[in-house]
Amino acid sequence: MRIAWLVLLVLSACKVMDPPPIRELWTDAFERDAVGGNYYASGDGYRVANGALGARGAKNHPLWLRRKIPRDVRIELDTWSTDPRGDIKIEVFGDGHSFDPDGGAYLATGYELIFGGWSNSKSIIARLDEHGKDVAQRTQPKVVPNQRYHWKIERKANQLTWYIDDMETPFLQLVDPRPLEGMGHEYLGFNNWETDTWFDNLVISPL
Numbered sequence: 475m476r477i478a479w480l481v482l483l484v485l486s487a488c489k490v491m492d493p494p495p496i497r498e499l500w501t502d503a504f505e506r507d508a509v510g511g512n513y514y515a516s517g518d519g520y521r522v523a524n525g526a527l528g529a530r531g532a533k534n535h536p537l538w539l540r541r542k543i544p545r546d547v548r549i550e551l552d553t554w555s556t557d558p559r560g561d562i563k564i565e566v567f568g569d570g571h572s573f574d575p576d577g578g579a580y581l582a583t584g585y586e587l588i589f590g591g592w593s594n595s596k597s598i599i600a601r602l603d604e605h606g607k608d609v610a611q612r613t614q615p616k617v618v619p620n621q622r623y624h625w626k627i628e629r630k631a632n633q634l635t636w637y638i639d640d641m642e643t644p645f646l647q648l649v650d651p652r653p654l655e656g657m658g659h660e661y662l663g664f665n666n667w668e669t670d671t672w673f674d675n676l677v678i679s680p681l
Contacts (some may be wrong), residue, residue, distance in 0.1 A: 495542035495660075502676040514538045516573035519666055526674040529666035534574035536565055536663030543567075543662050544680040545655050549627040551676045553589075557669035560590025560617030564673075566627065566634075567654045570661035579605050585635055585653055586665070587627065587646075590617030599634060599648040610648045629653075632681060 491567025493512060495586050502512070504527050509520055529537070543549070543566070553562050568584030586600045594616045601608035617623075626637040632653045638645040664673055 481509055492540045496544060496678050497680060499680075500541070500678045504674055504676075509537065512540055512594040514540050514571065516571060516626075520664070526672045527664060528670070528672050529664055530670045531668055532666035533577055534547065534580040534665060534667060536568070536573060536665045538568070538570045540570065541658040542570075543678055546630050546681040547628070548681055549625075549662065549677070550679075551625050553625060553672060554620060554622045554676045555590070555617050555669055555671045556620055557671075558594065558619050559669050560572070561588065561667055561669045562590060562617060562623075562671045563588040563593075563665045565663040565665050566629075567659040568661050568663050569658045570663075581605075584659055584661070584663075585634055587625075589623070589625075589638070597646065599636060599646045600652060601648065601654070608648075608650070610646045612646060619657035628653045628681065 503525065504522050505525050506522060507516065509522055509527070515535070515537050517532055519530055519535065520530030520537045550564065555562050563582045563586060565582050565586050568582060572583045572598040574580040580598070582602050582604070586598070588600070588603050588604065589597045593600060596611050596613050598604060598609050600606065625637050628635045632650050634648045634650065635644045636646045662678070
């Protein structure tokens with residue numbers, strides 16, 4: 475009993491506590507020299523440079539925001555790729571720590587939003603599996619290298635809606651009769667496979 479208590483005490487002392495959940499407007503402009511303690515990197519490939527977050531060659535090892543995001547939320551950010559293959563991606567409502575262990579078919583823990591994936595051939599919102607059936611997708615427009623895009627992502631009730639730039643209608647929308655919510659579905663992750671992609675001016679607003 476004493477040994478078990480000591481083990482529990484040591485584990486508790488070593489555990490890094492997450493920052494508090496986001497309950498009001500929260501922003502990150504990446505005006506610093508390092509990724510910082512608000513994020514958990516599940517692998518290599520992320521850096522901060524020139525006031526933006528860069529991702530390249532991360533192979534589906536997300537950079538997770540350690541602060542839990544609201545269940546109903548608006549997420550805004552600026553993003554671009556320097557590569558004609560595009561492939562700009564993030565994950566929302568994931569578990570905050572999972573990653574692709576073997577470079578195979580990545581099974582997410584949340585929804586994946588991919589702009590210009592598969593060598594800039596299509597864009598999707600995918601529920602858990604980017605190769606599965608629970609997917610909303612389109613083939614146009616393509617990612618233009620070095621063009622900056624403003625994303626707005628909203629979840630209300632069972633509907634996930636994604637806008638790009640000044641579109642009056644959604645870029646993509648996914649209605650999920652079994653929304654991913656609660657424990658295991660509370661985090662935002664920047665994700666990347668291979669191309670050179672960038673993110674900036676993150677704004678998270680509870681709805």
